[in-house]
Amino acid sequence: GAVVSQHPSWVICKSGTSVKIECRSLDFQATTMFWYRQFPKQSLMLMATSNEGSKATYEQGVEKDKFLINHASLTLSTLTVTSAHPEDSSFYICSARALSGSITDTQYFGPGTRLTVL
Amino acid sequence: AQSVAQPEDQVNVAEGNPLTVKCTYSVSGNPYLFWYVQYPNRGLQFLLKYITGDNLVKGSYGFEAEFNKSQTSFHLKKPSALVSDSALYFCAVRDPNTDKLIFGTGTRLQVFP
Numbered sequence: 209g210a211v212v213s214q215h216p217s218w219v220i221c222k223s224g225t226s227v228k229i230e231c232r233s234l235d236f237q238a239t240t241m242f243w244y245r246q247f248p249k250q251s252l253m254l255m256a257t258s259n260e261g262s263k264a265t266y267e268q269g270v271e272k273d274k275f276l277i278n279h280a281s282l283t284l285s286t287l288t289v290t291s292a293h294p295e296d297s298s299f300y301i302c303s304a305r306a307l308s309g310s311i312t313d314t315q316y317f318g319p320g321t322r323l324t325v326l
Numbered sequence: 327a328q329s330v331a332q333p334e335d336q337v338n339v340a341e342g343n344p345l346t347v348k349c350t351y352s353v354s355g356n357p358y359l360f361w362y363v364q365y366p367n368r369g370l371q372f373l374l375k376y377i378t379g380d381n382l383v384k385g386s387y388g389f390e391a392e393f394n395k396s397q398t399s400f401h402l403k404k405p406s407a408l409v410s411d412s413a414l415y416f417c418a419v420r421d422p423n424t425d426k427l428i429f430g431t432g433t434r435l436q437v438f439p
Binding site: 212214251252254303316317 | 360362369370377416420427429430
């Protein structure tokens, strides 16, 4: 149980295009989903927190117009990187926390999406 | 401010030997502590957590961790390491004020055959 999926697992795009990454909780409902970015050999950097049906809360320094987050349902959140540039190339990881049950205290992570912007 | 420290960038251990990956924390109130493992180009996998109760917590793949309140530590342990345990390990604490996870910098575990 407590599986989180991400799609795509990797994507290569041209500079200036937009890329959408999906995050799904497969076997539980998630009140809250989180989006992280990880640079090589570094820890995770929280980008934003989203709750179903409400606007995402962005961390300081993260451009909300560039990284659009939609938490449309209790099992799906999307991150859209708009007008991507090479400096947006990174490993993006989502995580979800359950609505109810014994797993509510724990964040479960997706497998990550490797974005490369040419 | 809430924080997590993983003092070792890398831990090397021979297969079959016990392993310890260290973690200390600083948090106001009762800590919610977690260990995650990350394999190359993958997301984080949940290993175990301490919320309340017994100080020794058992988790996935034979790992366990001991919560020590006086030393503010939550070290990850395994009695007998496997080569397949080689990965990046993250300790995390939940900030009681924001509900966000605060991660340590990670410790790379290398188990040699």
